[in-house]
Amino acid sequence: MTSNPATMKNPADSHLERARTLGLYGLLAHWEEVQDQDWLPWVLETEEVERRRRSLERRIHNARVGAFKTMADFNWKWPKKIHRATIDELFRLQFIDEGANVVLLGPNGVGKTMIAKNLTYQAVLRGYTARFASASDMLNDLAAQQTSGSLARRLRRYCNPALLAIDEVGYLSYDNRYADLFFEVVTRRYERRSVVLTTNRPFADWSEIFPNAACVVTLVDRLVHRAEIIQIQGDSYRLKEAKERAARKKKARGQSRTTAAKK
16 A cells, blocks of 8 residues: 555644644744754754753643652552552543543552552643642631632633642631632532542542532532542551551660660
8 A cells, every 4th residue: 555645744744733733933934944954853852852851841840749659669469458550540541531530539648649649640641731639738728818810810720721630638627718719629620620539538428528508419519420439448558557666666766775785
Protein backbone atom coordinates (compact mmCIF):
# COMPACT_ATOMS: atom_id res chain seq x y z
CA MET A 1 0.00 0.00 0.00
CA THR A 2 1.45 3.36 -1.01
CA SER A 3 0.81 6.67 0.69
CA ASN A 4 -1.11 9.37 -1.08
CA PRO A 5 1.34 12.26 -1.69
CA ALA A 6 -1.51 14.71 -1.13
CA THR A 7 -1.93 13.47 2.45
CA MET A 8 1.77 13.50 3.32
CA LYS A 9 2.89 16.57 5.25
CA ASN A 10 5.89 18.47 4.00
CA PRO A 11 8.59 18.58 6.73
CA ALA A 12 8.94 22.31 6.15
CA ASP A 13 5.21 22.78 6.79
CA SER A 14 5.53 20.70 9.98
CA HIS A 15 8.41 22.86 11.16
CA LEU A 16 6.37 25.99 10.45
CA GLU A 17 3.43 24.68 12.47
CA ARG A 18 5.70 23.83 15.39
CA ALA A 19 7.33 27.26 15.32
CA ARG A 20 3.89 28.92 15.33
CA THR A 21 2.71 26.70 18.18
CA LEU A 22 5.82 27.58 20.18
CA GLY A 23 5.41 31.28 19.42
CA LEU A 24 8.94 31.65 18.06
CA TYR A 25 8.18 34.97 16.43
CA GLY A 26 11.82 35.82 15.76
CA LEU A 27 12.20 32.71 13.62
CA LEU A 28 8.82 33.24 11.99
CA ALA A 29 9.76 36.78 10.99
CA HIS A 30 12.77 35.38 9.10
CA TRP A 31 11.22 32.08 8.05
CA GLU A 32 12.34 32.14 4.43
CA GLU A 33 15.92 32.55 5.61
CA VAL A 34 15.90 29.82 8.28
CA GLN A 35 13.45 27.17 7.05
CA ASP A 36 16.15 25.13 5.29
CA GLN A 37 18.82 25.44 7.99
CA ASP A 38 20.13 22.16 9.42
CA TRP A 39 19.89 23.47 12.97
CA LEU A 40 16.15 24.29 12.78
CA PRO A 41 14.82 20.82 13.80
CA TRP A 42 17.20 20.79 16.78
CA VAL A 43 16.02 24.24 17.92
CA LEU A 44 12.36 23.24 17.65
CA GLU A 45 12.89 19.95 19.49
CA THR A 46 14.94 21.59 22.24
CA GLU A 47 12.32 24.28 22.77
CA GLU A 48 9.48 21.72 22.90
CA VAL A 49 11.32 19.50 25.40
CA GLU A 50 12.16 22.44 27.65
CA ARG A 51 8.60 23.76 27.60
CA ARG A 52 7.23 20.33 28.49
CA ARG A 53 9.70 20.13 31.36
CA ARG A 54 8.78 23.57 32.66
CA SER A 55 5.06 22.85 32.27
CA LEU A 56 5.41 19.66 34.31
CA GLU A 57 7.47 21.46 36.93
CA ARG A 58 4.86 24.20 37.20
CA ARG A 59 1.96 21.73 37.45
CA ILE A 60 3.74 19.72 40.14
CA HIS A 61 4.35 22.93 42.11
CA ASN A 62 0.72 24.04 41.75
CA ALA A 63 -0.57 20.61 42.76
CA ARG A 64 0.82 21.05 46.31
CA VAL A 65 1.09 17.29 46.80
CA GLY A 66 4.05 17.49 49.17
CA ALA A 67 5.98 14.44 50.33
CA PHE A 68 4.38 11.04 49.90
CA LYS A 69 5.15 7.36 49.49
CA THR A 70 4.54 5.81 46.10
CA MET A 71 1.99 3.05 45.59
CA ALA A 72 4.90 0.63 45.24
CA ASP A 73 5.27 1.00 49.04
CA PHE A 74 1.58 0.39 49.76
CA ASN A 75 1.08 -2.70 51.96
CA TRP A 76 -1.99 -4.28 50.37
CA LYS A 77 -2.04 -7.03 52.99
CA TRP A 78 -2.50 -4.66 55.92
CA PRO A 79 -6.09 -3.40 55.44
CA LYS A 80 -8.78 -5.85 56.48
CA LYS A 81 -10.87 -4.73 53.51
CA ILE A 82 -9.70 -3.01 50.32
CA HIS A 83 -10.60 -3.62 46.67
CA ARG A 84 -7.24 -3.45 44.94
CA ALA A 85 -8.58 -3.98 41.41
CA THR A 86 -10.82 -0.93 41.70
CA ILE A 87 -7.97 1.22 42.98
CA ASP A 88 -5.66 -0.03 40.24
CA GLU A 89 -8.31 0.93 37.70
CA LEU A 90 -8.47 4.45 39.13
CA PHE A 91 -4.85 4.96 38.11
CA ARG A 92 -5.91 4.77 34.48
CA LEU A 93 -7.44 8.20 35.32
CA GLN A 94 -10.45 7.63 33.10
CA PHE A 95 -12.63 9.11 35.84
CA ILE A 96 -10.99 12.50 35.22
CA ASP A 97 -12.02 12.46 31.57
CA GLU A 98 -15.54 11.56 32.67
CA GLY A 99 -15.71 14.32 35.31
CA ALA A 100 -16.51 11.65 37.90
CA ASN A 101 -15.54 11.66 41.58
CA VAL A 102 -13.71 9.25 43.87
CA VAL A 103 -14.48 8.89 47.58
CA LEU A 104 -12.03 7.02 49.79
CA LEU A 105 -13.82 6.12 53.01
CA GLY A 106 -12.18 4.56 56.05
CA PRO A 107 -10.67 5.10 59.48
CA ASN A 108 -7.46 6.93 60.24
CA GLY A 109 -4.20 5.46 58.96
CA VAL A 110 -5.41 2.97 56.32
CA GLY A 111 -3.82 4.71 53.31
CA LYS A 112 -6.53 7.05 52.03
CA THR A 113 -4.24 10.07 51.84
CA MET A 114 -1.45 8.02 50.24
CA ILE A 115 -3.78 6.89 47.46
CA ALA A 116 -5.17 10.39 46.95
CA LYS A 117 -1.70 11.93 46.70
CA ASN A 118 -0.56 9.29 44.22
CA LEU A 119 -3.65 9.86 42.07
CA THR A 120 -2.97 13.60 42.12
CA TYR A 121 0.67 13.15 41.19
CA GLN A 122 -0.08 10.69 38.39
CA ALA A 123 -2.67 13.09 36.99
CA VAL A 124 -0.01 15.81 36.80
CA LEU A 125 2.49 13.47 35.13
CA ARG A 126 -0.08 12.66 32.47
CA GLY A 127 -0.74 16.27 31.61
CA TYR A 128 -3.74 17.16 33.79
CA THR A 129 -3.87 20.13 36.10
CA ALA A 130 -4.44 19.06 39.71
CA ARG A 131 -4.41 20.34 43.26
CA PHE A 132 -4.23 18.59 46.64
CA ALA A 133 -5.44 20.21 49.86
CA SER A 134 -6.77 19.19 53.23
CA ALA A 135 -10.37 20.23 53.79
CA SER A 136 -9.37 22.55 56.65
CA ASP A 137 -6.61 24.27 54.64
CA MET A 138 -8.91 24.82 51.67
CA LEU A 139 -11.83 26.16 53.72
CA ASN A 140 -9.64 28.36 55.91
CA ASP A 141 -8.00 29.75 52.80
CA LEU A 142 -11.35 30.58 51.20
CA ALA A 143 -12.89 31.96 54.40
CA ALA A 144 -9.92 34.31 54.89
CA GLN A 145 -10.74 36.25 51.71
CA GLN A 146 -12.05 39.68 52.64
CA THR A 147 -13.76 40.75 49.41
CA SER A 148 -15.96 39.08 46.84
CA GLY A 149 -13.27 39.70 44.22
CA SER A 150 -10.52 38.02 46.21
CA LEU A 151 -12.85 35.12 47.02
CA ALA A 152 -13.72 34.68 43.35
CA ARG A 153 -10.03 34.57 42.46
CA ARG A 154 -9.25 32.11 45.23
CA LEU A 155 -12.18 29.87 44.28
CA ARG A 156 -10.62 29.48 40.84
CA ARG A 157 -7.58 27.94 42.55
CA TYR A 158 -9.76 25.03 43.68
CA CYS A 159 -12.39 24.97 40.92
CA ASN A 160 -10.27 25.20 37.76
CA PRO A 161 -7.91 22.19 38.00
CA ALA A 162 -9.03 19.04 36.21
CA LEU A 163 -8.59 17.16 39.50
CA LEU A 164 -9.06 18.43 43.04
CA ALA A 165 -8.12 16.14 45.93
CA ILE A 166 -9.73 17.14 49.24
CA ASP A 167 -8.19 15.30 52.18
CA GLU A 168 -9.38 14.62 55.73
CA VAL A 169 -13.05 15.55 55.55
CA GLY A 170 -14.61 14.60 58.86
CA TYR A 171 -11.82 15.20 61.35
CA LEU A 172 -13.15 18.69 62.17
CA SER A 173 -16.58 20.28 62.19
CA TYR A 174 -17.35 23.54 60.40
CA ASP A 175 -19.89 26.33 60.69
CA ASN A 176 -22.38 27.34 57.99
CA ARG A 177 -19.93 29.73 56.31
CA TYR A 178 -17.48 26.91 55.73
CA ALA A 179 -20.28 24.58 54.61
CA ASP A 180 -21.37 27.12 52.03
CA LEU A 181 -17.81 27.43 50.72
CA PHE A 182 -17.43 23.67 50.47
CA PHE A 183 -20.75 23.50 48.66
CA GLU A 184 -19.63 26.25 46.26
CA VAL A 185 -16.48 24.35 45.30
CA VAL A 186 -18.33 21.07 44.76
CA THR A 187 -21.13 22.77 42.80
CA ARG A 188 -18.74 24.58 40.46
CA ARG A 189 -16.95 21.33 39.74
CA TYR A 190 -20.08 19.19 39.51
CA GLU A 191 -20.11 16.89 36.44
CA ARG A 192 -17.29 18.88 34.81
CA ARG A 193 -14.16 18.34 36.90
CA SER A 194 -13.28 15.49 39.22
CA VAL A 195 -12.93 15.44 42.99
CA VAL A 196 -10.98 12.83 44.94
CA LEU A 197 -12.14 13.01 48.56
CA THR A 198 -10.92 11.19 51.65
CA THR A 199 -13.11 10.93 54.71
CA ASN A 200 -13.34 8.94 57.92
CA ARG A 201 -17.07 9.57 58.27
CA PRO A 202 -19.91 7.90 56.34
CA PHE A 203 -22.15 10.38 54.54
CA ALA A 204 -24.93 9.71 57.02
CA ASP A 205 -22.76 11.49 59.63
CA TRP A 206 -21.94 14.55 57.54
CA SER A 207 -24.58 16.58 59.33
CA GLU A 208 -22.14 16.42 62.28
CA ILE A 209 -19.30 17.77 60.13
CA PHE A 210 -21.46 20.66 58.93
CA PRO A 211 -24.05 21.01 61.73
CA ASN A 212 -27.13 23.08 60.90
CA ALA A 213 -26.02 23.63 57.28
CA ALA A 214 -28.98 23.45 54.91
CA CYS A 215 -26.82 22.41 51.96
CA VAL A 216 -25.49 19.11 53.35
CA VAL A 217 -27.99 16.82 51.60
CA THR A 218 -27.42 18.48 48.23
CA LEU A 219 -23.66 18.58 48.81
CA VAL A 220 -23.52 14.84 49.44
CA ASP A 221 -25.84 14.16 46.52
CA ARG A 222 -23.55 15.98 44.09
CA LEU A 223 -20.44 14.34 45.47
CA VAL A 224 -21.73 10.79 45.18
CA HIS A 225 -23.49 11.21 41.83
CA ARG A 226 -21.32 9.32 39.32
CA ALA A 227 -18.73 8.63 42.02
CA GLU A 228 -16.60 5.61 42.80
CA ILE A 229 -16.91 5.03 46.55
CA ILE A 230 -14.14 2.84 47.94
CA GLN A 231 -14.34 1.66 51.52
CA ILE A 232 -11.15 0.68 53.30
CA GLN A 233 -11.26 -1.10 56.65
CA GLY A 234 -8.44 -1.87 59.02
CA ASP A 235 -6.23 -0.64 61.82
CA SER A 236 -3.90 2.33 61.52
CA TYR A 237 -0.75 1.46 59.59
CA ARG A 238 0.94 4.53 61.07
CA LEU A 239 0.27 3.19 64.56
CA LYS A 240 1.74 -0.15 63.49
CA GLU A 241 4.89 1.58 62.21
CA ALA A 242 5.15 3.67 65.39
CA LYS A 243 4.98 0.56 67.56
CA GLU A 244 7.61 -1.21 65.45
CA ARG A 245 9.89 1.85 65.62
CA ALA A 246 9.50 2.04 69.39
CA ALA A 247 10.28 -1.67 69.70
CA ARG A 248 13.45 -1.27 67.60
CA LYS A 249 14.62 1.66 69.71
CA LYS A 250 13.92 -0.24 72.92
CA LYS A 251 15.90 -3.20 71.62
CA ALA A 252 18.78 -0.97 70.53
CA ARG A 253 18.90 0.75 73.93
CA GLY A 254 18.92 -2.62 75.67
CA GLN A 255 21.81 -3.80 73.50
CA SER A 256 23.73 -0.61 74.23
CA ARG A 257 23.29 -1.04 77.98
CA THR A 258 24.43 -4.68 77.74
CA THR A 259 27.51 -3.69 75.78
CA ALA A 260 28.33 -0.90 78.23
CA ALA A 261 27.96 -3.28 81.20
CA LYS A 262 30.48 -5.71 79.71
CA LYS A 263 33.16 -3.06 79.35
